[in-house]
Amino acid sequence: MDYRKFIAERRAEILGRVADAAARSGRSADEVTLAAVSKTVGIEEVAAACAAGYAVFAENRPQELRRKQEAAAAYPELSSVRWDMIGHLQTNKVNLVVGNVALVHSVDSLHLAEALDARAARLGITVPVLMEVNIAGEESKSGFDPADARELIGQIAGLGNLSLEGLMGMAPAHDPDAARRAFSGLRELRDELSRDTGLPLGELSCGMSDDFSIAVEEGSTIIRLGRTVFDPAYDLQ
Numbered sequence: 001m002d003y004r005k006f007i008a009e010r011r012a013e014i015l016g017r018v019a020d021a022a023a024r025s026g027r028s029a030d031e032v033t034l035a036a037v038s039k040t041v042g043i044e045e046v047a048a049a050c051a052a053g054y055a056v057f058a059e060n061r062p063q064e065l066r067r068k069q070e071a072a073a074a075y076p077e078l079s080s081v082r083w084d085m086i087g088h089l090q091t092n093k094v095n096l097v098v099g100n101v102a103l104v105h106s107v108d109s110l111h112l113a114e115a116l117d118a119r120a121a122r123l124g125i126t127v128p129v130l131m132e133v134n135i136a137g138e139e140s141k142s143g144f145d146p147a148d149a150r151e152l153i154g155q156i157a158g159l160g161n162l163s164l165e166g167l168m169g170m171a172p173a174h175d176p177d178a179a180r181r182a183f184s185g186l187r188e189l190r191d192e193l194s195r196d197t198g199l200p201l202g203e204l205s206c207g208m209s210d211d212f213s214i215a216v217e218e219g220s221t222i223i224r225l226g227r228t229v230f231d232p233a234y235d236l237q
Contacts, residue, residue: 003045006232008052013236014212014228021216032216035084037208037226039064043071043078045230050077058105058224060087062096069100086168086205086224088142091115099123105168105205105222108132108142113156120161127161130168130205133189136182141170146189153193166190166203166221171211179211183218209234 019029035058038046046057046068059065065085072078085097086105091112097104098119107113107129120127131153134143144152149167157164169186171179183206194201207215209228216223227234 001232003232004048004051007045007048007229010229010232010236011049011052011054014225017213017236018216018223021213025217025219027216027219031221033222034229035086035205035222035224036229037086037224038068038230039087040226041230043068043075046072047075047078049229050075050081054229055080056082056084056102058084058086060085062089062093065100066096094119098127099125102128103165103203104129105224106130106132106142107156108144110152110155113159113162117159117161125161126163128163128165129156130166130203131156131164132168133186135169135186135189136172136178138172143169146185149189150193150196153197157197157199164199164201166201166205167193168205170206170208171215173210176211176214179214180218183207183211183215183220187219 018032022029033056035056036049036054038057039060082102084103084105085101089106089112094115098116116127131149132143133146133149134141167186167190171182186206187204190201190204203221204219205222207220207223209225212223212225228236
């Protein structure tokens, strides 16, 4: 199999699905960023995805992020790609992330926000972040309870070296109706928090391989795609 050909053809399929979903909700596909989740692949696959047109890559673990970025030094074409952190982040790992990513999607506690802010202050930079919200109330998922998000958003937004850009969330797996409720609920919470705080909160990071079309219909601005990007065995239906 020609892997680079697969990556390019699959990207065209994904872009078509995004365009159709955006049109159904009266949006432009240009409003949606595709983040290729590279946690299960090597740097050669990342380079193939970059050649196909992906410009944003996301990692779940700080150590793997560092490993990928070090390996990317051997690939000049990867010098301008964007890296995001999307996984649960422990406070003792913030040094691996701050200054090395464009966006931290997974701020799930005030303690983590304060740790990111402190590290950013020492480096003299501002870190764009999203508040992760457990919108479906699943015990297996991390993230703020919506009530806690309402209570704590002011404190997080007030941290001087963080820039709060919006919300991130995940939907229950294998249940399209539940996914739609989760994504619409996340959008409605974002709109509510934006009204209450006066912050734009323009980013809504939701939607993965199995449910990204629904997420785009419900307002997602960043979809996080792993298997559907990189795995030829994944059935894009």
